[in-house]
Amino acid sequence: MNNSRPLRVGIVGGAWRGQYFARLSRHFPQDLECIGIVARREETRQEIADQLNVPTYSSLEDLLRAGTPDFVITSVSWSANPAILEELVSRGIPVLSETPPAPDLPTMRQLWERVGASGLVQVAEQYLQMPTHAARRTAVHRGVIGEVSSVQISSTHLYHAVSVIRGMLGVSFEQATVSARRFTGPLINPSTRAGWTRDLTPHPASTTIATLEFSSGRSALYDFTDNQSRNHLRSRRLVIRGSSGEIDGDQVVRLLDEETILHSRITRHQSGYELDHEGFDTTHLSLDGQLLWRQPFPGLRLNDEDIAMSSMMLSMTRWVRNQGPAPYPLAEAAQDFLLGLAIIQSVDTGALVTTHREAWSPE
Numbered sequence: 001m002n003n004s005r006p007l008r009v010g011i012v013g014g015a016w017r018g019q020y021f022a023r024l025s026r027h028f029p030q031d032l033e034c035i036g037i038v039a040r041r042e043e044t045r046q047e048i049a050d051q052l053n054v055p056t057y058s059s060l061e062d063l064l065r066a067g068t069p070d071f072v073i074t075s076v077s078w079s080a081n082p083a084i085l086e087e088l089v090s091r092g093i094p095v096l097s098e099t100p101p102a103p104d105l106p107t108m109r110q111l112w113e114r115v116g117a118s119g120l121v122q123v124a125e126q127y128l129q130m131p132t133h134a135a136r137r138t139a140v141h142r143g144v145i146g147e148v149s150s151v152q153i154s155s156t157h158l159y160h161a162v163s164v165i166r167g168m169l170g171v172s173f174e175q176a177t178v179s180a181r182r183f184t185g186p187l188i189n190p191s192t193r194a195g196w197t198r199d200l201t202p203h204p205a206s207t208t209i210a211t212l213e214f215s216s217g218r219s220a221l222y223d224f225t226d227n228q229s230r231n232h233l234r235s236r237r238l239v240i241r242g243s244s245g246e247i248d249g250d251q252v253v254r255l256l257d258e259e260t261i262l263h264s265r266i267t268r269h270q271s272g273y274e275l276d277h278e279g280f281d282t283t284h285l286s287l288d289g290q291l292l293w294r295q296p297f298p299g300l301r302l303n304d305e306d307i308a309m310s311s312m313m314l315s316m317t318r319w320v321r322n323q324g325p326a327p328y329p330l331a332e333a334a335q336d337f338l339l340g341l342a343i344i345q346s347v348d349t350g351a352l353v354t355t356h357r358e359a360w361s362p363e
Contacts, residue, residue: 003321003323006028006029006030006031006032006033007031007032007033007070007071007317007320007321008033008035008067008068008069008070009025009032009033009034009035009069009070009071009072009073009313010034010035010036010037010038010063010064010069010071010072010073011034011036011037011038011072011073011074011075012037012038012060012063012072012073012074012075012076012084013037013038013039013073013074013075013076013098014037014038014039014040014041014044014045014047014048014056015039015044015075016193017075017098018037018039018073018075018076019037019048019051019052020309021073021075021309021313022034022037022048022052022054023052024306024309024310024313025313027297027300027302027310028310028313028314031314031317032313032314032317034054035055035063035066035067035069036054036055036056036057036063036066036067037052037054037055037056037057038056038057038058038059038060038062038063039056039057039058040058042058045057045058060084060087060088064091064093068093069093070094070320071093071094071095071096071316071317071320072088072093072094072095072096073095073096073097073098073124073313074088074095074096074097074098075098076098078100078102078103079103081097081098081101081102081103082101082102082103082107082110082111085097085101085111085115085121086111086114086115088120089114089115089118089120089121092120093120094120094121094122094316094319094320095120095121095122096122096123096124096312096313096316096327097121097122097123097124097330097333098123098124099123099124099125099159099160099333099336100123100159100333100336100337100340101121101123101330101333101334101337102337104341105337105338105341108334108337108338109358109359111330112330112331112334112358112359112360113359115330116330116331116359116360119326119329121329121330122316122319122326122327122328122329122330123327123328123329123330123332123333124309124312124313124327124328125159125160125163125312125328125332125333125336126305126308126309126311126312127156127160127163127164127308128163128164128167129307129308129309129311129312130304130305130307130308131268131282131285131293131295131304131307131308132250132266132268132285132304133164133167133238134285134292134293135266135285135287135292135293136168136238136240136247136266136292137167137168138292138293139247139252139266139287139292140168140240140242140247144242144245144247144252144254144287145240145241145242145243145244145245145246145247145252145254146242146243146244146245146254146255147242147243148168148169148170148218148240148241148242148243149217149218149219149241149242149243150169150218150219150220150221150240150241151164151165151168151169151219151220151221151238151239151240151241152220152221152223152237152238152239152241153165153220153221153222153223153237153238153239154222154223154224154225154228154235154236154237154238155224155228155229155236155237155238156224156228156229156236157224157228157229157340158224158340158343158344159333159336159337159339159340160336161222161224161340162212162222162335162336162339162340163332163333163336164238165212165220165222166332166335166336166339168238168240169214169218169220170218171214171216171218172335172361172362173331173335173357173358173360173361173362174214174215174216175214175215175354175355175356175357176212176213176214176215176339176342176354176355177212177213177352177353177354177355178210178211178212178213178339178342178343178345178346178352178353178354178355179210179211179346179352179353180208180209180210180211180222180343180344180346180347180353181208181209181210181346181347181350182206182207182208182209182347183206183207183209184204184205184206184207185204185205185207186202186203186204186205187202187203187204187205187225187226187231187233187234188200188201188202188203188233189203189205189227189231190231190232190233191230191231191232192227192230193230205225205226205227206225206226207223207224207225207226208222208223208224208225208343208347209221209222209223210222210223210343210346210347212339212343222343223237237249247266250265250266250267250268251263251264251265251266252264252265252266252287264287264288265287266285266286266287266292267285267286267287268282268284268285269282269283269284269285269286270282270283271283279299279301280301281295281298281299281300281301282295282304282307283295283298295307296310296311296314297310312327312328315327330360331360331361331362334358334360335358335360335361338355338358339355342355
């Protein structure tokens with residue numbers, strides 16, 4: 001592969017997420033060239049052509065006939081994704097798949113059986129790449145709060161939350177026992193993915209609370225309310241507890257010596273305030289003068305989600321060039337999905353659910 005040229009990337013899926021990937025790729029012309037987007041509906045293809053000026057195709061076959069991409073991003077329905085992944089892998093094309101890779105556990109197992117050994121499938125699980133989570137994870141890895149034993153998360157749903165839990169706890173593919181319940185209460189939804197609703201009427205909203213107990217003895221508490229990720233009336237919380245302290249959001253408490261407790265804060269530095277003419281941007285996150293995370297895309301003025309998704313795409317680029325580690329292998333995403341499904345199963349049955357080692361778990 002010629003490492004001096006941008007990698008040619010195709011996108012399968014013309015909805016908002018697929019277009020999101022295409023828009024982000026434009027920020028990195030030296031690394032990525034979007035050679036086309038596959039969308040089933042003609043009106044969607046026309047919208048993409050008008051707004052993004054990117055070639056559009058009605059099928060994956062048409063995209064591949066036009067030119068072989070260096071890798072493909074799939075952003076389609078859960079049910080449609082496995083067949084597309086299998087087709088791309090059969091052609092030897094690396095794939096960055098949207099989450100989750102499959103709609104249910106039997107299909108996930110079947111997908112792994114058919115494509116797992118190829119090593120060609122990565123998954124765009126971006127949450128650990130978000131600046132705040134990346135900074136906390138660095139603090140954890142540096143031993144700031146000692147040996148981590150538990151995580152409490154109330155932020156995002158199911159497999160996304162599980163990814164953060166596993167990343168912070170350092171949990172791999174071990175057995176887990178899950179207990180979950182669901183509760184309903186009134187909640188106004190002032191905003192959704194589509195924007196402000198202007199609806200001040202409370203609607204029934206479900207809250208799922210679950211505990212996850214891993215065979216290593218580590219544990220997690222999961223708490224998620226419908227639309228919490230986008231509802232400004234519900235906060236997003238993450239607590240990481242260790243043997244010598246804890247991280248609660250951006251607050252850190254830890255033991256220095258036999259008689260000294262330190263209280264600190266993970267600080268986000270923003271440029272662009274008052275007489276700072278660099279422009280509004282996140283530059284870094286730090287703790288007690290120690291750098292935890294630095295902006296990888298200075299000057300682009302990206303929000304945290306854009307930073308995380310861009311990081312995934314560029315990690316994929318480096319991996320395809322054999323210049324970096326795998327961004328997020330299919331096995332990791334399958335394990336996240338397995339635990340997310342266990343939460344749903346426990347809610348539905350009212351019983352404890354225990355996961356077991358799957359085919360994607362290393363021996």
